[in-house]
Amino acid sequence: MPEETSxxxxxxxxxxxxxxxxxxxxxxxxxxxLGEHVYLKTQAAIKILQTRLSSEEQERFYxxxxxxxxxxxxxxxxxxxxxxxxxxxxxxxxxYAPNGTLRERFPRGKPVPFAHILPPLKQVAxxxxxxxxxxxxxxxxxxxxxxxxxxxxxLLSDFGIALMIKGSQRQDAQEVAGTVTYMAPEQLQGRxxxxxxxxxxxxxxxxxxxxxxxxxxTFTSIATQHxxxxxxxxxxxxxxxxxxxxxxxxxxxxxxxxxxxxxVQEFVLALETAALGETATNIYSPGPISxxxxxxxxxxxxxxxxSAPTPGFIAPTHPAQARPSSQRRLAIGLIVLALLLIxxxxxxxxxxxxxxxxxxxxxxxxxxxxxxSATRGEPQxxxxxxxxxxxxxxxxxxxTCHFQGGTLHAAGKGVGLCNTAYTNxxxxxxxxxxxILQGPDGxxxxxxxxxxxxxxxxxxxMITTRGDFNLGVRSITYANKQYTSSGLNIxxxxxxxxxxxxxxxxxxxxxxxxxxxxxxxxNKQFVGSVNDSxxxxxxxxxxxxxxxxDQSLDVAFxxxxxxxx
Numbered sequence: 001m002p003e004e005t006s007x008x009x010x011x012x013x014x015x016x017x018x019x020x021x022x023x024x025x026x027x028x029x030x031x032x033x034l035g036e037h038v039y040l041k042t043q044a045a046i047k048i049l050q051t052r053l054s055s056e057e058q059e060r061f062y063x064x065x066x067x068x069x070x071x072x073x074x075x076x077x078x079x080x081x082x083x084x085x086x087x088x089x090x091x092x093x094x095x096y097a098p099n100g101t102l103r104e105r106f107p108r109g110k111p112v113p114f115a116h117i118l119p120p121l122k123q124v125a126x127x128x129x130x131x132x133x134x135x136x137x138x139x140x141x142x143x144x145x146x147x148x149x150x151x152x153x154x155l156l157s158d159f160g161i162a163l164m165i166k167g168s169q170r171q172d173a174q175e176v177a178g179t180v181t182y183m184a185p186e187q188l189q190g191r192x193x194x195x196x197x198x199x200x201x202x203x204x205x206x207x208x209x210x211x212x213x214x215x216x217x218t219f220t221s222i223a224t225q226h227x228x229x230x231x232x233x234x235x236x237x238x239x240x241x242x243x244x245x246x247x248x249x250x251x252x253x254x255x256x257x258x259x260x261x262x263x264v265q266e267f268v269l270a271l272e273t274a275a276l277g278e279t280a281t282n283i284y285s286p287g288p289i290s291x292x293x294x295x296x297x298x299x300x301x302x303x304x305x306x307s308a309p310t311p312g313f314i315a316p317t318h319p320a321q322a323r324p325s326s327q328r329r330l331a332i333g334l335i336v337l338a339l340l341l342i343x344x345x346x347x348x349x350x351x352x353x354x355x356x357x358x359x360x361x362x363x364x365x366x367x368x369x370x371x372x373s374a375t376r377g378e379p380q381x382x383x384x385x386x387x388x389x390x391x392x393x394x395x396x397x398x399x400t401c402h403f404q405g406g407t408l409h410a411a412g413k414g415v416g417l418c419n420t421a422y423t424n425x426x427x428x429x430x431x432x433x434x435x436i437l438q439g440p441d442g443x444x445x446x447x448x449x450x451x452x453x454x455x456x457x458x459x460x461x462m463i464t465t466r467g468d469f470n471l472g473v474r475s476i477t478y479a480n481k482q483y484t485s486s487g488l489n490i491x492x493x494x495x496x497x498x499x500x501x502x503x504x505x506x507x508x509x510x511x512x513x514x515x516x517x518x519x520x521x522x523n524k525q526f527v528g529s530v531n532d533s534x535x536x537x538x539x540x541x542x543x544x545x546x547x548x549x550d551q552s553l554d555v556a557f558x559x560x561x562x563x564x565x
Contacts, residue, residue, distance in 0.1 A: 014038065015046050015091045016081045030161075034096065044080055045096045047161075052088040061090045067136060068092075068159045075127035077147060077157040097147035097155050106143065111211035111238060114245070114275045118394075119420075120146060123154040124201060125268040126388045131159060132194045132264070139192055141200035142182045143207075151381055180219055185227045185255050195257035198264045202252035205271065209245070210237040214253070227255070244274035272395070367519060367526035374429040374512045374563055381562035385432070391420045391540075391560060407435075407556040410442060410542050414549035418557070419445070419541040425562065426537040431510035431521075432560040434542070436503055440464050442555035444509050445541035449476075457535030460488075461511055461520060462545065467501045469494060469527060471520060473534045491518075491530045498525040514565065 010033065011020050018035035024045065025032045035046040053061055065082040072078070081093035102120055106112045124146060131138060138145075138159055147155040184199035186192060206214045214232075215225035231253045234246045248270045254260050261267040383391045385408040393408060395401050400412035401419075410416035425446070434442055441464040449456025456476060463469040470493040499522055500507050510521035516533040519526065540562075544555035 010048065015048070015085055016083050016093055018044055018046055018081070018093055020046060035093070043096050045094045047092045047094060047158075048085070049090045049161075051090070053084070053090055058084060058088075058090075065090075065092060067134075071131060071134065071136070071159065073127055073130045075123045075154055075156055076131070076159065077155045094157065095149075095155070097149050097157070099148035099150070099152055101144050101148065102146040102154065103143035105148065106208055108207070108213075109211055112208040114209065117205070117208050118272060118275075120154045121201070121205065121268050121271070122388050124156055125264045127154075127156040128194075128197050128201070128264045132197070137192050137194060138197045138200075139187065140179055140182075141197050141204065142179065143204060180222050180226070181213060181215070183223070183226060184257070186257055188223050188226060193257055194263070195260045198252055198260050198267050199257070201264060202249055202267065206231070206234065206249055206253070209241070209249075210234055212237055242274065245271065248274045269395075364526060367529065370512060370519060371429075371510065371521055371524060371526065374565065375431070375510070375561075377563075379561040380564045381560075383560045385558045385560055394419050405556075407558045408542065409554055409556050410544040411438075411554040412544070413553070414546050414551060416442075416544035416553050416555065417541065418543070419448075420539060424537055425513075425540060425564065427514045427565045429510060429512045429563040429565070430540055430561075431508060432542065432557050433506055433508050434463075435506045435556045436465055436544070437554040437556055438503070439544055439546050439551060439553035439555065440466075442542070442544040442553075443469075444511055445539075445543055446511050447513060447535040447538040448541060449535050449538040456538065458538070459511075459518070459535065460543070461509060462543075463496075463499050463507060463509065463522065465502055465505075467495050467497070467499045469496055469499065469520070469522065471518065471528070471530060473532060475534055489534075491532055492520070492528045494528060496522055496525075496527045498522040498527055 010031065011022065013020055015035065017037050017039065019038055020033040020035050022034045023031065024034050029050055031048050031050060033046045033048070035044050036042070037044065061084075062082075065079065069079040069082065077097065078095040079092055080095065082091065084090055106117070124141075128138065128141075136159060138156070140158055140161060145156060145158045147157050149155045180188070182200040182203045184192070184196040187196040187199075203214050215222045215229065217225070231250060234241045234249055235243065248267070251270075252260050252267045261270060381391065385393075385403070386406045387403050388395075393401060395403070395418075400410070400416050402409055402411070408418055410418045430444065430446055432444065436442055441462050443460060443462035446459050446461070448458045458474050458476070460472045460474075461469070462472070471491045472488045473491060474488055508521075508523050510524070512519040512521070515536070516531045517529065518532060519529040521527060542555075542557045542560075544553040546553050
């Protein structure tokens with residue numbers, strides 16, 4: 001059979017500096033192999049286009065490959081090498097993404113909750129914005145081209161591949177049909193623009209949210225529907241789908257590219273705002289809210305009834321069947337979290353007298369050795385916080401969690417809150433650099449079990465402009481459609497000369513959590529350790545907090561790093 005011949009022929013062959021070791025996948029116009037560098041012994045993915053190019057096509061291939069090879073973005077697969085085997089067979093050597101694709105993560109036929117698709121959407125939008133700024137159109141946006149890297153970050157692949165194989169006569173009809181599923185009307189007419197990538201991404205969103213293809217049929221039938229048939233409303237296919245989300249997706253699916261959003265990022269931001277709605281704004285603009293120490297927040301369903309995810313850095317792998325309220329659960333959890341922070345307003349000035357469980361038995365030099373060990377080598381997760389990165393922060397339309405001037409800002413009145421709901425960390429070292437620009441204090445949130453589970457704890461590590469710090473924890477329970485919060489239990493509170501006091505001073509905060517032991521560091525100096533098992537895993541976040549609910553705040557964060565142990 002031809003396939004067997006192809007495999008036997010190519011495995012063991014050398015393409016550029018890489019020897020093919022195994023077949024990873026095969027499409028209608030390309031095969032992808034795992035290869036090993038003959039000298040460095042490093043691995044890479046080698047995509048071999050199953051066509052022989054004419055001289056004119058070879059020039060186009062080289063031009064496109066050079067352009068793609070110059071793309072340097074954290075959510076774009078890097079092209080390491082390219083060339084022509086035997087002067088006619090084109091190939092690309094690319095960064096190897098070991099965790100499959102979003103097609104495998106979100107299979108066809110199953111609706112995916114919005115909270116699960118938001119992080120990859122924001123990462124794809126960031127990659128496309130970068131490429132569009134370089135005047136490069138992807139032309140083939142689909143889940144198969146959204147790869148998952150070592151830490152489940154999205155890596156967009158196959159930039160320009162559609163153009164590279166445009167002249168080939170060997171394109172498989174099924175592959176073409178698979179591509180036409182996501183193809184914009186103007187691209188079908190041979191006039192692709194940046195808005196064509198937005199249209200394709202909107203088709204992907206439609207498919208994920210509904211569990212159904214936008215259009216189906218033969219190649220000709222699908223192409224005709226893209227050209228002339230209005231897209232069916234999401235509300236027709238998904239009971240409980242909000243009108244706002246439906247309208248955003250339909251706008252991105254407009255036949256006329258001029259009627260779509262100005263950019264892919266604007267589309268995704270509008271989608272996020274529509275899904276979280278006014279609720280998202282209220283999370284970060286609480287106003288003068290006053291709650292008793294033992295707070296009951298009635299009438300809010302739990303974010304999830306599923307068991308806690310396995311510790312480590314993960315993305316959802318088997319999304320549950322979407323329910324009408326699924327898109328609101330993340331927002332509800334964030335509301336509760338923000339309200340709990342408001343309860344603790346003024347903590348920097350009125351210290352709690354509850355029992356502390358500080359562990360003072362460790363010599364200073366041992367704890368400094370722990371820091372050196374826990375932060376040795378490259379972090380498994382790194383986000384400079386210049387713009388949307390691998391941690392997919394939940395930004396808000398009200399601007400209380402936003403990027404500005406190359407840093408991530410937690411700002412607002414009374415409390416500013418930046419969360420990423422898509423990490424689940426158990427044993428780790430988490431650090432970030434923070435600068436208080438306005439307000440009295442700010443810090444790190446970790447092992448937050450409230451997102452996405454209804455019961456558990458939340459830890460807060462906070463420093464003040466006066467040189468004080470504290471570690472606090474809250475317990476949250478959900479029963480009878482009510483959240484009940486314990487008072488904030490202060491585990492550790494001290495003044496530290498390690499803190500650079502006053503406004504506009506950069507301080508590096510580090511938490512090392514291993515089992516029940518939590519160790520704290522400020523500017524790489526050990527400041528305290530406690531043993532507490534209220535929460536043993538959960539998400540991370542960043543926050544600012546005022547002495548009163550109407551105090552203006554602004555804390556800037558950068559260089560978030562996580563070492564997983």
